[in-house]
Amino acid sequence: MKKIIAILLIACFCQLTAAQEKTKTNSENFNSFLKKFNEDKNFQLSRVKFPFAIKTLNDDLEEVSVTMTQKNYKILKLDDKGMEFKQKIILKQKSAVIEQRGIDTGIYADYIFELKDNKWFLKTWVDQST
Template structure:
């Protein structure tokens, strides 16, 4: 009898808690806002970040704004963009892809040196600058990540011109 009482009492308490949780979830759903993805929209509002006139003097300065401001980022890419990626369906043979502006996803090359010590997807990133060209090299640590992102200064402005992702 005691066991039956405990079972009924537990059921009652749990069902009350479930309706409370359901009510809280309903309240949350009413207040929820649409998710923001990192796909760059072609009708983005004016940037809130003020880009300095000398943004292209140093690649590092350019990269800071390229990472932070999606509007600035898409303005520094000539679409359609041709890139090379390892095709897993073809034994990781490199194949060319064309990325349209509408399918572009914002990139962020902000690098924290602790990324090399992560348990999963650890990597190192190096920037090589030679004159009007720069390459951001991303190398995984024992995980198959390997990509190069190529930038070039055209008409005085740094531009992302392509990338090669041979990650496996």
Template sequence: MKIATILPVLAFAFISVNCNKVKEETKSNSEIAIKSDSIAKPIKKELPENFDEFNKKFHSDSLFQVSRVDFPIEGKHVSGFEQYNWTRKNWQFQVIPVAEKTEIEEYQHSLVKTDTLITEKFWIPDSGFEVERQFKLIDNKWFLIYYNDINL
């Protein structure tokens, strides 16, 4: 009688221990799978576009330039009595890159840079001539968002 009662108890204990062991192994395997997935698929964090590289391409490739002007763009073109807002149709290709210093001595020049906005101005004091442009980092890519070209 003792063996008849001990045998089911031992069988129950053996089954319980093995079931717990299988659960732990399954949990460990799923944790390994999760860890290996995160290693295999690192999170891609896109770095901001380098402004100097953008600046070179923007002022040398007309198609790229138009793709990076955030139309409708703020600012306007004013030359004498002619005045209009910038559109894709009337856009004039810009060839002079943003620079720390200008080599044209008759112009005043200022350049203000942050991580997300670059503002450059050229002007001749008391002449009615002023050019201002602003580039902004949008979704990690640089865009021209403002261009004012005044020549009275």
């Protein structure tokens, strides 16, 4: 009986490991996604779930939460070709953050993405630019 239980546990573990590897293999590459996100307006809109909350600074430089609707959304260009900021991508298994930090400017923003069903989506952003 103990041998049967051990064999079943090993078989379950092997199936779980294989399923996890398959998920990793089928996940969209973030850099490829980001390139298309920056180049194709329709693709970008398809990878944003509206409405969503963002954080930004009000006129008194206090952080406030604002609901972003598709009507108010402006197409983003999240490439690192700007001369007025540095951009860094922090990539994790199911999330990614694009940090933009100004060079002698007030730019300070984080764009947060999440991996859902093996596809990347813009989740929110925090813009503390002054």
